[in-house]
Amino acid sequence: MSFVQRNAWTLGLIVLLVVLLGVTRLIQPSFGVSGLESLARASLPFAFATAAMAVVVIVGGIDLSVASMMAVCSVTAAVLMETMGGVPAILISLAVGALMGLINGTLVVITRVPDIVVTLAMLFVWQGTALLILETPGGTATPWMRGAITGSVLITGLPSALVVVAVAVAAVWIPVKRSKLGLAIYATGSDEMAAFRSGVAVGPTRAAAYAIAGLFSGFGGLSLLALTGVGEPVPGPYLLAAVASVVLGGVILGGGVGGLLGPIVAVFILRIIRTILTLAAVDPNVTTIVEGTIMVGVVMFGAFLVLRSRRQAA
Amino acid sequence: MSDIHPGAPDHVPPLVRVGRFLKDNPVIPLIAFLFLLIGILELMRPGIISPFWAGNLIKFAIPLAMLAAAQVLTMLTGGIDLSVGIVATCAAFVTATLTPLMGPVPAMLIAMGVGALVGIVNGFGVGIARVHPLIMTLGTGLIATGCLQVYQRFVIATGSDIPAILEWLGTGRTAGLPNGIFLFVPFAVFVLWLMRFTGFGRLLFALGSNENAAKLSGVRSWQVHMALYVLSGLIASLTGLLYLGMIRAPSLSLAVPLMLPSVAAAVIGGTSIFGGRGSFAGAIVGALILRVIDTMLTLARMPEGARIALFGLIILLVTALYVRFTETR
Numbered sequence: 356m357s358f359v360q361r362n363a364w365t366l367g368l369i370v371l372l373v374v375l376l377g378v379t380r381l382i383q384p385s386f387g388v389s390g391l392e393s394l395a396r397a398s399l400p401f402a403f404a405t406a407a408m409a410v411v412v413i414v415g416g417i418d419l420s421v422a423s424m425m426a427v428c429s430v431t432a433a434v435l436m437e438t439m440g441g442v443p444a445i446l447i448s449l450a451v452g453a454l455m456g457l458i459n460g461t462l463v464v465i466t467r468v469p470d471i472v473v474t475l476a477m478l479f480v481w482q483g484t485a486l487l488i489l490e491t492p493g494g495t496a497t498p499w500m501r502g503a504i505t506g507s508v509l510i511t512g513l514p515s516a517l518v519v520v521a522v523a524v525a526a527v528w529i530p531v532k533r534s535k536l537g538l539a540i541y542a543t544g545s546d547e548m549a550a551f552r553s554g555v556a557v558g559p560t561r562a563a564a565y566a567i568a569g570l571f572s573g574f575g576g577l578s579l580l581a582l583t584g585v586g587e588p589v590p591g592p593y594l595l596a597a598v599a600s601v602v603l604g605g606v607i608l609g610g611g612v613g614g615l616l617g618p619i620v621a622v623f624i625l626r627i628i629r630t631i632l633t634l635a636a637v638d639p640n641v642t643t644i645v646e647g648t649i650m651v652g653v654v655m656f657g658a659f660l661v662l663r664s665r666r667q668a669a
Numbered sequence: 670m671s672d673i674h675p676g677a678p679d680h681v682p683p684l685v686r687v688g689r690f691l692k693d694n695p696v697i698p699l700i701a702f703l704f705l706l707i708g709i710l711e712l713m714r715p716g717i718i719s720p721f722w723a724g725n726l727i728k729f730a731i732p733l734a735m736l737a738a739a740q741v742l743t744m745l746t747g748g749i750d751l752s753v754g755i756v757a758t759c760a761a762f763v764t765a766t767l768t769p770l771m772g773p774v775p776a777m778l779i780a781m782g783v784g785a786l787v788g789i790v791n792g793f794g795v796g797i798a799r800v801h802p803l804i805m806t807l808g809t810g811l812i813a814t815g816c817l818q819v820y821q822r823f824v825i826a827t828g829s830d831i832p833a834i835l836e837w838l839g840t841g842r843t844a845g846l847p848n849g850i851f852l853f854v855p856f857a858v859f860v861l862w863l864m865r866f867t868g869f870g871r872l873l874f875a876l877g878s879n880e881n882a883a884k885l886s887g888v889r890s891w892q893v894h895m896a897l898y899v900l901s902g903l904i905a906s907l908t909g910l911l912y913l914g915m916i917r918a919p920s921l922s923l924a925v926p927l928m929l930p931s932v933a934a935a936v937i938g939g940t941s942i943f944g945g946r947g948s949f950a951g952a953i954v955g956a957l958i959l960r961v962i963d964t965m966l967t968l969a970r971m972p973e974g975a976r977i978a979l980f981g982l983i984i985l986l987v988t989a990l991y992v993r994f995t996e997t998r
Contacts, residue, residue, distance in 0.1 A: 417803075466989040469942045471749075471803075475929060476985035483978025490974070588974075595807055608801045640818035647811030654808070655798040 364605035365617040372620055375627045383634045390630075395514035396504055398626045399582065400425065402520045402619050403575030404593040405600040406528070407456075407568040409618045412601050414564035415544040415610030416470040420459060421572050421597055422590035423481035428452045428576025430485050433494025433586025441497030449573040455481060456569015460562030485588040494586035504581050520619065523574050528615050531567060540564050545611025599650040600625060625649070687994075695939035698994070699954040702987070706961045714968055720845045726960055728847035732757075732915070732924070734956035735853065735908040736931035737938065738860050739901040741952050744935060745864075745873040746894065747880070747944030748795060748802030750901045752810035754928030756787050757909030758921065759817050764910055765829040765919035773832030781906045787813055788902025789895070796894030817921060829919050839914025849911055856907070860949050873897065877944025933984045934959055939991065958987070 435444035604618030760780035767776035794805035938951025
């Protein structure tokens with residue numbers, strides 16, 4: 356299979372994104388660098404939540420507690436930054452995120468309860484933990500955090516928020532994907548039994564995938580803190596959005612297929628559709644309807660494509 | 670046959686035998702657990718257990734158990750319905766806002782129609798377009814949320830009114846028991862009958878156990894899915910109507926907080942999320958257990974965060990023990 360065939364879905368998404376950017380430009384001729392920057396900034400927490408969800412879905416599970424873990428990391432960092440410098444606070448929060456993910460994964464593996472139930476229960480646990488750390492929104496963010504995601508870097512038009520996402524995701528995911536662990540994650544996702552019989556340590560692999568998801572949730576929580584400047588203990592609407600973007604991004608529920616680039620492009624597509632509808636003076640409530648419809652429609656279309664290619668192959 | 674494994678039953682260790690018994694009768698340990706929790710509650714606050722308290726417990730467990738019925742039915746086929754919370758909210762909101770305009774009965778019928786409509790869309794997506802139920806019902810839930818918000822703009826001036834019958838069902842008491850029981854008992858009997866004694870119930874179990882085998886045996890799965898999700902939507906609407914009578918204040922997120930607990934109640938009650946195994950009786954006990962846990966945590970005067978976290982841990986613990994004991998998934 357050629358490169359284009361293998362990445363048809365992701366390439367299609369990128370084309371769609373470019374087209375949508377063009378449409379935005381048509382509707383609002385003043386949409387330019389600053390528009391792009393604020394779009395990228397607003398997409399940050401969604402992008403990290405989606406990356407977290409995508410890793411877990413690839414291994415064949417699902418993590419409903421992503422938004423709650425983000426809340427925990429956001430308040431942890433906000434509280435720590437009141438007393439210590441930004442860098443150690445960020446590192447501790449990321450470690451907390453990875454630890455929470457590892458706990459999720461370990462519980463899924465050792466209790467043998469379905470992952471959807473475990474993470475549903477952990478959703479409450481982490482949400483409660485966030486409230487215990489910080490009852491009301493508070494804490495503080497180091498000033499340079501906000502600076503790191505505002506404006507452009509290197510050349511105008513390359514939003515620094517976008518660079519932050521790209522660097523953070525690539526720094527975690529590319530080494531993992533190139534390693535044995537990455538292969539094990541994809542193998543476990545596509546057929547757990549076959550992977551087990553081929554000598555893949557299925558349990559630790561799944562736990563590791565959840566830990567990576569926790570780490571991405573940590574990044575997500577930090578980006579929330581950077582966006583608002585305060586730690587917010589109540590989880591935001593990131594769970595549904597993350598599932599939607601993951602599915603849009605070509606990762607198939609059930610595991611083994613897809614990467615992280617597609618889902619993150621899908622995040623930007625969903626965000627830019629929201630921008631377009633806002634610019635077109637559409638009722639913001641209608642936007643929710645459109646988002647839901649797109650999500651369902653795209654999934655149906657994807658299922659249709661799979662069916663057709665199977666028929667052609669047969 | 671008996672000479673092949675002479676005395677084999679004697680070698681079954683007692684723990685395994687207990688496990689087998691529990692597997693065959695999943696409701697018994699759950700009921701025992703429920704009474705254990707109630708006992709702990711009585712120890713924590715002597716004198717709390719009273720007929721009034723029991724009535725209240727049942728009253729607030731009813732809507733949860735009804736939504737759990739929707740989850741049990743969909744989980745039997747390996748699906749899930751995450752749109753029930755918002756469908757119930759829509760039904761309640763539509764009823765409350767349309768009652769002053771067109772009277773209670775048409776308003777309630779339209780509310781049920783909303784549930785059926787969402788159910789048809791879900792059924793189409795899951796049964797015909799073969800979308801994963803989780804995605805499909807999340808999506809319809811999102812769409813319904815948006816529609817509700819837009820709808821609210823149009824009726825913001827009409828005011829709201831709650832049909833007297835719903836208020837009677839939701840808040841009244843007869844002989845110490847909440848009136849909601851008059852709705853719930855027939856409902857529960859219907860669901861139990863549907864699952865155990867009808868062809869439709871068999872089809873649900875068949876599709877969940879092995880979809881391919883069911884299809885090869887001539888089951889038209891899309892028709893079953895369609896009927897199932899419409900039923901699930903109707904159940905959610907009915908719950909919304911009852912809940913409106915209980916809370917008496919329509920809002921845009923009325924029944925949404927019941928959604929995740931309804932999944933938990935079904936799972937605690939021994940329904941497998943992968944399909945093929947489930948019991949509504951278990952889900953009813955599961956709903957009661959969740960409500961008792963709620964009361965315990967409220968009584969313990971813990972900070973809200975600790976309460977939420979413990980709630981999650983207990984759900985996890987109960988399901989993990991359950992899986993350990995019965996060796997089912």
